[in-house]
Amino acid sequence: MTRITDTSAVQPKIKVQLFYSYAMYHKLLVMAALLVAGCKDPDVVNGGEASNWGEQPTLPVVSGVATFSLNANEDYVSVMGTTTPRMPNFPALATKTGIVRGYVADLSGKPLQGAYIGIRSTATGGYYSGASAETDAKGYYEISIPWGAAEFYAAGYTIDYGEGRAVLSLSSADGKLGSFPSAAGLVKNFVLLSYGVYSKDILSQKPRDQTNYAGGTLYITYNVSDPSSVFNPPTYIPENAEIQVTLTPDGPGLYGETRTFVIQKRASLLNYGFQIMNIPVGRYTISTKLRNGPSLQMEAVGRYANLYPYFGLIPATASGTAKLLFTPDSRSGNETIPNRSNWGSLQIKVELPN
CATH class of the missing domain: 1.20.5 (Single alpha-helices involved in coiled-coils or other helix-helix interfaces)
Structure with missing residues (x-):
C-alpha cells in the first residue's frame, strides 16, 4: 500500500x-x-566594535649620548633632528559622506580614549560653526561636519606628567592638515608624539620656531663680557668661553627614551642666548657649566618662570644642577591646536657664581 x-x-x-x-x-x-x-x-573597514589594530612596529630606540657643538653664529639646535618617528598601524576606515572620523593612538599603537578632536566650518560671510568629539575606548571618533569648508581647530590629549598633568597637541598621522569640503567626508588619524617634526613644509620656513617640534624646548640666556665696555660684572660669561648644558633623563621618557643630550655653545657678543628644541618628553636633570670650567648659576626667567608649581626649573634658582620638566602653554582642557607644540620655551639664565 x-x-x-x-x-x-x-x-x-x-x-x-x-x-x-x-x-x-x-x-x-x-x-x-x-x-x-x-x-x-x-565591519573593520567601516569602523565600530570590530576595529582591529593588528600588529604594531617596534618603538624607536632613543638611547646613548648625543653631543652638539654650536659656534658663535648658531643660536638653536633640534636635538632629535628634523625627522618624525614612524607611525603606528591604524585600522582601515572608509570615507563617509558628511562625516570626519578616525583613530587616535600613541606611538606604540595603543588607542587613546578621551582625546579631543574639534572641527569647524565656514561658509560665505566668514561665520564659523563647530563640532567636536572625544575618542572612545578603541581610540575612535566620529563627527558630523558642519556645512562649508571645514578644518581641524583642535586635537589634544592630556597626560600625567611629573606631579601634575599636561596637555599635548596631537599630530596628524599623514603629516597633513588643511581645509576640506564638508560634504565629501574625511578620514584623519592622529598620534601622540614625544618628539618629531610636525610639518617639514613649515619647518623649512621657520626652523627655529619651537612650535614646529613635538618635543620640549629650553632657551638658555646669558650676558657676555664686552672688552670695550667698562661694565663687566664678574658673573658675565667670558667671550669665546663654551657653555655646556647637559640633560640627563630621570628615568625613561614617554616612550622609553633614555638619551642624554650635551649641548656646547661658544659665547659671543653676536647673540645672548640659544634654543635647545625637540627634546623627548620626560623628566630631566639639567646641569650647566663652562666647558673645562666652573659650574654655572641657573635661574628661571621669562613668562614661564614660577608659573606652575610642578613644571619648569626646580628649584627656580640653582647652582650647577636642577630638576627640569617642560612647561605647557595650557594646563587643562584638550582644545589645543593640532600639529603645533603646546610646550612653552622655558627660559633659563646662566651666569658665573658671584
Whole structure:
C-alpha cells in the first residue's frame, strides 16, 4: 500500500535553510575576496566594535649620548633632528559622506580614549560653526561636519606628567592638515608624539620656531663680557668661553627614551642666548657649566618662570644642577591646536657664581 505524506508544512523550512546557506556562502566568498585583496573584514573597514589594530612596529630606540657643538653664529639646535618617528598601524576606515572620523593612538599603537578632536566650518560671510568629539575606548571618533569648508581647530590629549598633568597637541598621522569640503567626508588619524617634526613644509620656513617640534624646548640666556665696555660684572660669561648644558633623563621618557643630550655653545657678543628644541618628553636633570670650567648659576626667567608649581626649573634658582620638566602653554582642557607644540620655551639664565 502506498502511503501518501503531506509535504506542504516542511517546504518553507527547506526554502529558509537554502536561503541561509546561500547567504553564508556569499559572505564567505566576499570575505575571501577581501583577504586576497589584502583588505580587512567589512565591519573593520567601516569602523565600530570590530576595529582591529593588528600588529604594531617596534618603538624607536632613543638611547646613548648625543653631543652638539654650536659656534658663535648658531643660536638653536633640534636635538632629535628634523625627522618624525614612524607611525603606528591604524585600522582601515572608509570615507563617509558628511562625516570626519578616525583613530587616535600613541606611538606604540595603543588607542587613546578621551582625546579631543574639534572641527569647524565656514561658509560665505566668514561665520564659523563647530563640532567636536572625544575618542572612545578603541581610540575612535566620529563627527558630523558642519556645512562649508571645514578644518581641524583642535586635537589634544592630556597626560600625567611629573606631579601634575599636561596637555599635548596631537599630530596628524599623514603629516597633513588643511581645509576640506564638508560634504565629501574625511578620514584623519592622529598620534601622540614625544618628539618629531610636525610639518617639514613649515619647518623649512621657520626652523627655529619651537612650535614646529613635538618635543620640549629650553632657551638658555646669558650676558657676555664686552672688552670695550667698562661694565663687566664678574658673573658675565667670558667671550669665546663654551657653555655646556647637559640633560640627563630621570628615568625613561614617554616612550622609553633614555638619551642624554650635551649641548656646547661658544659665547659671543653676536647673540645672548640659544634654543635647545625637540627634546623627548620626560623628566630631566639639567646641569650647566663652562666647558673645562666652573659650574654655572641657573635661574628661571621669562613668562614661564614660577608659573606652575610642578613644571619648569626646580628649584627656580640653582647652582650647577636642577630638576627640569617642560612647561605647557595650557594646563587643562584638550582644545589645543593640532600639529603645533603646546610646550612653552622655558627660559633659563646662566651666569658665573658671584
